[in-house]
Amino acid sequence: MNAVPGKGTVPFFALLCFATVAAASDTVKLSVDLTSAPQHIIHSTMRIPAVPGPMTLTYPKWLPGEHGPTGPIKDVAGIFVKANGKDIGWTRDPKDMFAFEVMVPAGVSEIEASLDLLIPTNTEGFSSGASATPKLAVLSWNQVVLYPARVKGNAVSYEASLTLPQGWSFGTSLPVRSSRPGAVGFEPVSLTTLVDSPVLAGEFLRTVVLDERPGRRVVLDMAADAEADLAIPAELLDGYNRLVKEADALFGARHFGNYHFLLTLSDKVSHFGLEHHESSDDRVRERSLVDADPRRLMLGLLPHEYVHSWNGKYRRPADLMPDDFAAPIDSNLLWVYEGLTQYLGWVLTARSGLTTIAENLDDLAMRAAELDARGGRTWRALEDTATAAQLLYESGDAWTAWRRGVDFYDEGTLIWLEADVTIRKLSGGKRSLDDFCKRFHGGGSGGPEVKVYGFSDVVADLNAVAPYDWSAFLTERIKRRGKGAPLGGIEGGGWSLTYGDTRSPLLKVQEDVEETVDVRYSVGLLLDKTGTIVDVIPDSSAFASGVAPGMKLIAVNGRRCSKYVLRAAIQAAKAAPAAVRLLLENDDFFREVPVEVRGGERYPKLVRAATGSDVIGAILAPNAETPYNNGSESKKR
Numbered sequence: 001m002n003a004v005p006g007k008g009t010v011p012f013f014a015l016l017c018f019a020t021v022a023a024a025s026d027t028v029k030l031s032v033d034l035t036s037a038p039q040h041i042i043h044s045t046m047r048i049p050a051v052p053g054p055m056t057l058t059y060p061k062w063l064p065g066e067h068g069p070t071g072p073i074k075d076v077a078g079i080f081v082k083a084n085g086k087d088i089g090w091t092r093d094p095k096d097m098f099a100f101e102v103m104v105p106a107g108v109s110e111i112e113a114s115l116d117l118l119i120p121t122n123t124e125g126f127s128s129g130a131s132a133t134p135k136l137a138v139l140s141w142n143q144v145v146l147y148p149a150r151v152k153g154n155a156v157s158y159e160a161s162l163t164l165p166q167g168w169s170f171g172t173s174l175p176v177r178s179s180r181p182g183a184v185g186f187e188p189v190s191l192t193t194l195v196d197s198p199v200l201a202g203e204f205l206r207t208v209v210l211d212e213r214p215g216r217r218v219v220l221d222m223a224a225d226a227e228a229d230l231a232i233p234a235e236l237l238d239g240y241n242r243l244v245k246e247a248d249a250l251f252g253a254r255h256f257g258n259y260h261f262l263l264t265l266s267d268k269v270s271h272f273g274l275e276h277h278e279s280s281d282d283r284v285r286e287r288s289l290v291d292a293d294p295r296r297l298m299l300g301l302l303p304h305e306y307v308h309s310w311n312g313k314y315r316r317p318a319d320l321m322p323d324d325f326a327a328p329i330d331s332n333l334l335w336v337y338e339g340l341t342q343y344l345g346w347v348l349t350a351r352s353g354l355t356t357i358a359e360n361l362d363d364l365a366m367r368a369a370e371l372d373a374r375g376g377r378t379w380r381a382l383e384d385t386a387t388a389a390q391l392l393y394e395s396g397d398a399w400t401a402w403r404r405g406v407d408f409y410d411e412g413t414l415i416w417l418e419a420d421v422t423i424r425k426l427s428g429g430k431r432s433l434d435d436f437c438k439r440f441h442g443g444g445s446g447g448p449e450v451k452v453y454g455f456s457d458v459v460a461d462l463n464a465v466a467p468y469d470w471s472a473f474l475t476e477r478i479k480r481r482g483k484g485a486p487l488g489g490i491e492g493g494g495w496s497l498t499y500g501d502t503r504s505p506l507l508k509v510q511e512d513v514e515e516t517v518d519v520r521y522s523v524g525l526l527l528d529k530t531g532t533i534v535d536v537i538p539d540s541s542a543f544a545s546g547v548a549p550g551m552k553l554i555a556v557n558g559r560r561c562s563k564y565v566l567r568a569a570i571q572a573a574k575a576a577p578a579a580v581r582l583l584l585e586n587d588d589f590f591r592e593v594p595v596e597v598r599g600g601e602r603y604p605k606l607v608r609a610a611t612g613s614d615v616i617g618a619i620l621a622p623n624a625e626t627p628y629n630n631g632s633e634s635k636k637r
């Protein structure tokens with residue numbers, strides 16, 4: 001055992017425990033300076049209560065909602081620790097890149113730690129990706145804080161203040177104590193709440209109140225790189241207004257105070273949605289509000305993230321509760337956390353009128369077809385896509401059909417659709433998954449609260465709604481390995497998955513906006529705008545001919561490749577099987593391979609079954625009472 005300088009023979013571990021407890025009981029004063037965000041750097045300073053002796057400061061590693069160790073430690077620079085204004089240095093734990101050891105000098109009750117966050121311009125990844133432009137920034141507090149090691153997030157309090165670039169305003173669910181131009185002071189909150197409450201700030205920021213209920217307001221904060229991009233169409237606003245009503249009708253209670261959608265419109269930030277209990281960090285293409293095609297692709301985002309306030313935040317798997325940001329998570333139940341959210345988001349998108357039922361059916365057909373063609377189903381069960389989510393979020397698009405991706409989202413939709421259809425059949429149409437949601441996610445309205453659950457709790461509440469062997473139903477679907485997606489919900493819902501030679505309007509929009517060519521269900525290929533192969537379906541004719549992701553399609557039947565040339569060659573094989581010749585660039589080598597095509601172009605669609613009622617149509621019909629209030633403007637700049 002090493003003696004601690006200045007402390008005689010007191011054991012090291014005793015000092016460590018003492019230091020931790022003392023720090024946990026006091027408030028950290030946090031000052032964050034966003035004025036250099038346009039320069040892609042954020043400055044942060046913390047005054048942290050401390051006692052003399054060794055102390056470990058930790059940078060948040062495991063982030064709620066990102067389901068992985070995604071804290072951007074590699075982008076932290078300019079770390080200084082001072083006591084009484086004097087630099088006391090620090091040493092990184094060689095076995096934990098997120099931990100910094102400092103020695104607090106005698107007579108000191110507070111240290112000052114400062115750091116810079118270097119904001120990347122790369123738009124890959126979630127909150128650790130690009131988050132600031134010259135006109136806006138999203139501040140994720142976890143990226144700019146250190147906290148005393150081994151302290152639970154709820155046990156340490158932070159009082160934050162924020163400096164903004166001149167002329168910028170902001171939106172956040174974090175309670176504001178004081179606000180004047182360029183400077184905001186927030187109420188002290190736990191580290192857990194701070195990390196759960198990002199800030200959207202920008203030169204062009206517009207706020208619309210979607211629901212005025214006192215103490216339970218729902219607000220849409222939008223920031224864009226250009227003011228013209230904030231011109232949200234009235235029908236979209238009306239849809240978001242209905243979304244709030246439909247969610248109330250579905251869950252029967254709200255478990256938040258004021259809720260803020262923080263919608264970022266920029267082509268220079270990462271695009272994703274990240275749920276929080278009283279807000280969501282929603283980042284989409286710059287023209288998503290004003291242009292119909294990108295708007296079509298973002299319509300499901302806000303419903304999904306809003307559902308998370310109930311499913312994922314209020315109700316959370318016990319092992320997905322990382323209030324200690326250093327503790328690894330067990331993401332095994334993501335097929336509930338994300339899968340049920342994906343299903344309910346899909347349902348609410350139609351019920352709120354954001355999409356038509358026909359559009360939702362096209363969406364469902366695309367997801368079902370993709371999962372049905374996942375060759376990786378033979379070696380990897382759905383459950384493992386949840387358990388290994390922290391790998392799969394990072395694994396890219398190449399080989400997705402064989403590797404499998406984060407399939408618990410869309411396959412969750414199929415499974416929970418089947419559960420919904422099953423409840424409706426078991427109860428003769430009297431009950432539905434809505435009743436499960438009221439039971440599982442409802443109760444009394446109140447402020448943010450977390451109720452954890454396990455697999456048996458899900459089964460028990462399903463059984464309370466409609467007695468059935470739900471344990472076997474769910475276990476079979478999450479643990480099964482083998483070909484074929486679970487299509488029982490589509491079939492039991494009165495529809496069937498089939499393929500025709502015409503692309504759905506949704507697939508056309510997706511191909512146009514994402515600049516892809518999707519011919520996976522004919523020749524087995526998904527290509528990007530350069531002709532580079534993004535993925536190949538195992539068992540497809542292209543795979544059998546040696547085609548792989550990363551190769552580039554140069555020519556088809558001797559003619560330079562374009563999406564038109566490729567599609568025409570495939571469709572020419574409609575009447576009789578034919579070999580389409582693909583000239584491929586594979587690293588520095590070129591090779592032409594024959595790929596057999598049967599039946600021409602094939603694109604997924606749902607068609608009504610010959611018998612049975614349209615249960616899916618009933619599921620997607622609006623539930624909330626009408627009429628709705630239009631959103632009211634509260635401020636604009």
Ligand SMILES: [Zn+2]
Nearest residue numbers: 304308338341
């Ligand atoms: Zn989600």
